[in-house]
Amino acid sequence: xxxxxxxxxxxxxxxxxxxxxxxxxxxxxxxxxxxxxxxxxxxxxxxxxxxxxxxxxxxxxxxxxxxxxxxxxxxxxxxxxxxxxxxxxxxxxxxxxxxxxxxxxxxxxxxxxxxxxxxxxxxxxxxxxxxxxxxxxxxxxxxxxxxxxxxxxxxxxxxxxxxxxxxxxxxxxxxxxxxxxxxxxxxxxxxxxxxxxxxxxxxxxxxxxxxxxxxxxxxxxxxxxxxxxxxxxxxx
Amino acid sequence: xxxxxxxxxxxxxxxxxxxxxxxxxxxxxxxxxxxxxxxxxxxxxxxxxxxxxxxxxxxxxxxxxxxxxxxxxxxxxxxxxxxxxxxxxxxxxxxxxxxxxxxxxxxxxxxxxxxxxxxxxxxxxxxxxxxxxxxxxxxxxxxxxxxxxxxxxxxxxxxxxxxxxxxxxxxxxxxxxxxxxxxxxxxxxxxxxxxxxxxxxxxxxxxxxxxxxxxxxxxxxxxxxxxxxxxxxxxxxxxxxxxxxxxxxxxxxxxxxxxxxxxxxxxxxxxxxxxxxxxxxxxxxxxxxxxxxxxxxxxxxxxxxxxxxxxxxxxxxxxxxxxxxxxxxxxxxxxxxxxxxxxxxxxxxxxxxxxxxx
Ligand SMILES: Cc1cc2nc3c(=O)[nH]c(=O)nc-3n(C[C@H](O)[C@H](O)[C@H](O)COP(=O)(O)OP(=O)(O)OC[C@H]3O[C@@H](n4cnc5c(N)ncnc54)[C@H](O)[C@@H]3O)c2cc1C
Ligand code: SF4
Ligand code: SF4
Ligand code: SF4
Numbered sequence: 001x002x003x004x005x006x007x008x009x010x011x012x013x014x015x016x017x018x019x020x021x022x023x024x025x026x027x028x029x030x031x032x033x034x035x036x037x038x039x040x041x042x043x044x045x046x047x048x049x050x051x052x053x054x055x056x057x058x059x060x061x062x063x064x065x066x067x068x069x070x071x072x073x074x075x076x077x078x079x080x081x082x083x084x085x086x087x088x089x090x091x092x093x094x095x096x097x098x099x100x101x102x103x104x105x106x107x108x109x110x111x112x113x114x115x116x117x118x119x120x121x122x123x124x125x126x127x128x129x130x131x132x133x134x135x136x137x138x139x140x141x142x143x144x145x146x147x148x149x150x151x152x153x154x155x156x157x158x159x160x161x162x163x164x165x166x167x168x169x170x171x172x173x174x175x176x177x178x179x180x181x182x183x184x185x186x187x188x189x190x191x192x193x194x195x196x197x198x199x200x201x202x203x204x205x206x207x208x209x210x211x212x213x214x215x216x217x218x219x220x221x222x223x224x225x226x227x228x229x230x231x232x233x234x235x236x
Numbered sequence: 237x238x239x240x241x242x243x244x245x246x247x248x249x250x251x252x253x254x255x256x257x258x259x260x261x262x263x264x265x266x267x268x269x270x271x272x273x274x275x276x277x278x279x280x281x282x283x284x285x286x287x288x289x290x291x292x293x294x295x296x297x298x299x300x301x302x303x304x305x306x307x308x309x310x311x312x313x314x315x316x317x318x319x320x321x322x323x324x325x326x327x328x329x330x331x332x333x334x335x336x337x338x339x340x341x342x343x344x345x346x347x348x349x350x351x352x353x354x355x356x357x358x359x360x361x362x363x364x365x366x367x368x369x370x371x372x373x374x375x376x377x378x379x380x381x382x383x384x385x386x387x388x389x390x391x392x393x394x395x396x397x398x399x400x401x402x403x404x405x406x407x408x409x410x411x412x413x414x415x416x417x418x419x420x421x422x423x424x425x426x427x428x429x430x431x432x433x434x435x436x437x438x439x440x441x442x443x444x445x446x447x448x449x450x451x452x453x454x455x456x457x458x459x460x461x462x463x464x465x466x467x468x469x470x471x472x473x474x475x476x477x478x479x480x481x482x483x484x485x486x487x488x489x490x491x492x493x494x495x496x497x498x499x500x501x502x503x504x505x506x507x508x509x510x511x512x513x514x515x516x517x518x519x520x521x522x523x524x525x526x527x528x529x530x531x532x533x534x535x536x537x538x539x540x541x542x543x544x545x546x547x548x549x550x551x552x553x554x555x556x557x558x559x560x561x562x563x564x565x566x567x568x569x570x571x572x573x574x575x576x577x578x579x580x581x582x583x584x585x586x587x588x589x590x591x592x593x594x
Binding site: 022023024025026027028029030031034035040042043077078079080081 | 358399403404405406441467468469470471472484485486487488491493494
């Protein structure tokens with residue numbers, strides 16, 4: 001398997017993201033995730049910089065690495081030109097590859113993201129669009145969302161979008177040749193391999209927990225479990 | 237006293253220039269000091285009390301001026317040097333007003349400039365009225381007037397921010413400005429002396445208390461004056477509706493992001509080279525440090541000599557230093573200059589002051 005630290009060092013984001021951290025805390029002071037979660041990008045840099053394999057393993061098995069919102073505010077301020085957000089990306093990738101992400105509640109959500117957003121992109125060319133955001137799955141959208149989702153075509157028309165039609169404009173249908181291109185990009189960049197890895201480890205976890213999981217889509221018990229579970233200990 | 241006919245020009249009449257002038261004068265050399273301002277003294281004219289013993293800066297200034305009892309130098313003020321050109325084994329020093337001087341050897345002591353804190357826009361200097369620099373505070377303290385914020389009120393919570401424009405790749409200055417930590421301690425104590433009810437906080441990354449009695453002063457700030465030190469670099473400052481300031485940092489020792497409100501924020505801006513000094517250095521073929529200060533020939537054994545024979549450097553034009561260090565550095569430079577002049581005595585030069593427009 002090789003040492004975790006060495007594997008991180010093969011990731012360009014890690015090489016670019018950590019140039020020697022002086023532990024000043026500016027990244028944490030600017031980080032929106034640190035305001036809400038038990039999360040401290042400075043400590044993450046210090047942990048990784050220690051090259052302590054046990055601590056790095058604990059980190060990529062933990063909830064912590066999944067709190068970052070990838071906003072890259074930390075990049076703008078660090079006096080050493082580090083980007084903790086990049087370090088997080090490299091840690092997440094390693095956690096995905098090794099299957100450690102299934103050890104944590106936030107990590108298990110990788111499965112939901114892969115099935116939902118990952119599926120959406122390949123099917124429609126959009127990460128999210130109004131058709132996909134169902135009121136049942138998204139109570140945070142509020143009661144008005146019910147009405148919008150029942151009247152989407154009319155509303156989209158009123159708003160001047162090119163809803164589901166060929167050609168240009170917002171909300172247009174993405175052309176088949178573009179979707180094919182996306183498919184090739186996912187193939188060439190290793191995205192499909194990563195998807196398969198997430199599937200494999202998630203299925204393993206589902207079986208371990210005795211929760212039903214399907215081969216496709218979001219209509220299965222494991223999806224709903226990782227989508228909704230919240231142990232309440234992430235912040236506060 | 238026999239006056240040596242060799243002529244020395246010192247560029248800059250701050251602490252370094254004045255100390256070197258008195259040493260070289262006492263040693264019997266003919267010295268001209270060129271000072272761009274209307275008065276010599278450099279930053280000592282601006283600072284109120286000096287660390288570490290809170291002596292009035294005037295006291296040090298008086299000492300420097302009293303060094304001129306024997307063989308005083310010729311001091312020219314309003315004389316800004318723009319270039320130094322090596323010429324026939326001598327040096328030609330050009331002023332902004334067109335005058336020129338010849339010298340056998342030149343000592344550059346043009347000092348430093350305060351880092352322009354406006355560049356760190358996240359701290360809001362010149363945007364928020366109650367964000368000031370250590371330089372501004374020093375000027376305010378020197379007036380002797382009570383400390384007030386813009387609205388005329390007495391500040392109750394005051395923050396000092398360390399490393400503004402230093403130790404920061406983003407601002408282009410990787411080096412440590414060395415004296416701002418102890419300046420922050422000095423000014424924090426000075427505020428507590430005048431406003432005993434005020435709460436004073438220093439936000440630092442490391443406290444660099446390298447000099448004699450610096451650490452003692454840090455302890456005094458904590459124990460006697462109740463100044464609070466928080467280890468964390470400030471990420472940004474925002475202004476509240478009432479013109480107070482909200483500051484964000486991480487208390488890295490407890491690992492918690494914090495937001496705090498202050499009435500006054502003082503930025504401990506670092507030292508940068510004077511742009512004019514960089515021009516002079518280039519004209520004389522000198523080399524520069526990575527921070528763009530004038531570079532000595534060797535960082536251990538000859539910090540005051542340069543790669544251009546006959547041109548010497550001392551004080552904060554070559555690296556951030558305290559006053560005590562600056563004076564030591566100036567004295568060290570004069571020893572090297574005297575050796576150099578002795579070795580080059582045999583050449584037949586006309587060392588008279590020559591003014592082009594005479
Ligand atoms: C806010 C602050 C507070 C400080 N407080 C203290 C303290 O309490 N105690 C302490 O020990 N140190 C203190 N220091 C450090 C101290 O200011 C320096 O050590 C000292 O000023 C260095 O002296 P210098 O002669 O090298 O430079 P300067 O003091 O900068 O003098 C340089 C002189 O050269 C002149 N000059 C510049 N360019 C030209 C030119 N082209 N032609 C002619 N003349 C020129 C300038 O006008 C000036 O007179 C403080 C620094 C800061 C920023
Ligand atoms: S990228 Fe992540 S670590 Fe960086 S500031 Fe944003 S949320 Fe915080
Ligand atoms: S801002 Fe940069 S140097 Fe400071 S703690 Fe974060 S990563 Fe380290
Ligand atoms: S002396 Fe202190 S405040 Fe100044 S740059 Fe160095 S560490 Fe920062």
